[in-house]
Amino acid sequence: MMPNTILLVDDDDTTNLLNKFFAESIDSSIDVVTATNGKEALSFLEDNDIEAIGPCLIILDVLMPIMDGWEFLEEFKNRFDAKYKEQVTISILTGLDSERISKKAKNHPLVHNTIQKPLSDGMFKELITGRYAASLSQ
Template structure:
């Protein structure tokens, strides 16, 4: 499995960010991890990171956040002209079937349950990065 240079984790819960960063570090597939607390902040973070040559290749997105939720973020980021095409995965505790349907309708690369677990992330990355 190739190593991802930059990953972005978007979540308004500091504990969820901490857990996700820890799991990403334990998997060892990511060199840089950046974070944002909502979709709007994430758009700004992506633009800054891209300006520094660190376009996120993997983005883990919470659904329910203030300012801009995960679905709004996905729609907004797809309108940006980025030098990379990020792997987009919802990272959520939502078990709402409507959320799952909407995630599938947006053609996301994955839908990972919280709390993120090492084995789930490894399997997701191995399957996703193998397809490239």
């Protein structure tokens, strides 16, 4: 399912800028929103009806100040109902080559996959179109 909205959650402005560029160059009709921590991301999701923003892809860093990716996932799980969660795909994006992070993400019921930074434009296109599945099968 192609997303109508992509929520980039990363405290690294350069990563957000680059990923926003990739997304907009792939499909200019996708609304790309950035947040620098999990708290900002939750605020965006709470302030916007999933029916209005349509299917949403969240690309989530795990290491951030204020509220990290793991805390975001816990809050997301507790705050939103199943219908909302069905419209959201969450991908973990991390700069750490950590087996612990990959294993934790793989075992989390809300996480679709985990991806190493930096994303390339080709990987981003596969992610948007739902064809990126290599990370969790490793």
